[in-house]
Amino acid sequence: MTDMTSIKPGRWDVTRRGFIRAAGAVLVTACGNERATAEQAAAYTPEGFGAKGDGRTNDTAAFQALSAAINARSGGTVMLRKGAVYIVGGSKPADPKRSGGYTFTPADILRFTDCRNAVVVHGNGATLRAVDGYRFGTFSSDGAPTRNALPYYGPQIAAGYSAMIFVEGCSGSVLIENLELDGNVGRARIGGPWGDAGYQLPGSGLQFRNNSGRWRVVNVRAHHHPLDGIHVNDPGDATTPPSGSGTEGCDFDQNGRQGLSLVGGVGHIFRTSKFRRTRRDGVPVQSAPGAGVDLEAEGGRVVRDIRFERCEMSDNVGVAFLHGGGPVSNITVVDSLLLGTTTWSYYSSGAKSVRFVRTRIVGAVVNLIGGEQGEVFEDCLLTNDPAEAPRGQTPFSPSGFIIQDAVRGVRFIRGEIRNGQPVSSRNGNLDQMTLEGTTIRATAGSLIVYGRCSKGCRFVEDGGTIGGLPGGADGKVTIGQAEDGWSLVRRGRTTRFPATVRR
Known part of the structure; x- marks a missing residue:
């Protein structure tokens, strides 16, 4: 397999090679306007710039030349060959005069910068795969791995590619579809860690930065990258309008490090996408936090008005859905699955106005903030029941708790809270939550409820027991409170009770 050190970018007449006239072609799809505008102008193939797409030859130089052609026209269309496997990236020794701390510099592959017109990448089922043996981590100039105690921000760093597709400063629309991006990190040469927690070096499948135009990623699989599957750092302040950018079917x-790192942006929408198995099987580099999704505003930016629809965040070494810090607000998760197996399914560091709707949350949640801008769970299932996890997996639930450190003002509207694991300290920890027409079900263990119930809550003992019921219906001191009538199902028999407090 060709190494990057042997590749010399050629000179290309971008007005001839790789250029296909799309004479009046109009594709009518869900993103028809984006496609048609670009395709009527121009379409390029990597083969036109010398790529082989044979799964052996390193095609990086061809993709760099293709990118230059697109950028020169401030937009255009890329057509990859159906089923082709393009080998990209590598470890090229850095120029000592312009090293920027690198001993081996990361390669740009598809990089679109400041495009005012539409950019479209038709993957046609092709694969971009990182070359075997690229270096990632800290290395001396002779190529030997080095080791440094963390945090370490010094020189002698190496990476194989900046991002397989990097979109920066584009005001035109961008569509990337039907493509596999294989980071091949299992065959990389791994050096020492760099940063504060692991390997915080370039190496994502897709990266978006400072784009004012709407971008969409559709039917793309990005896997085994040493950093993130997708990294987003778009404009985000008090005046930024909703972008409408996001992913679908990915x-x-x-x-x-993450399936998705979102460190800046407003109005992004992620539909029918999976963010899963971060740092699992065959990933030799491990960087914190290892989440499925991490919303963490950085650099003075905000993350606001973000929506996830029919998404899956599951079986990550870290948190399934994480707010890692910074000003994050107005987050909505609809018809989705959050599954925490080795740690929390949801962890907040103070995100405001987070709403879950018709979502299965499997595994314990923690750090809920409550109050007027606290979390709201509407028509959701919140459970630690192993039956809700994939076969062979057990939801994370320390001491059998589903909700750790529940906070006054967290609202659970309808839906169900189901305890499916033994609770070692007889404390379900629903303390001070507001339960509105919610079903509380115990299929294992002994659950004690402290919450304030309204709108006809229902308590079901289905293999487990429930204590601390409103009005002391279990024969003990009144702990829970009910503002409306409520019911208890015990040993198959339903008993209805009146309200125990006045509004």
């Missing part, structure tokens, strides 16, 4: 699987 799978971000088995990456080194």
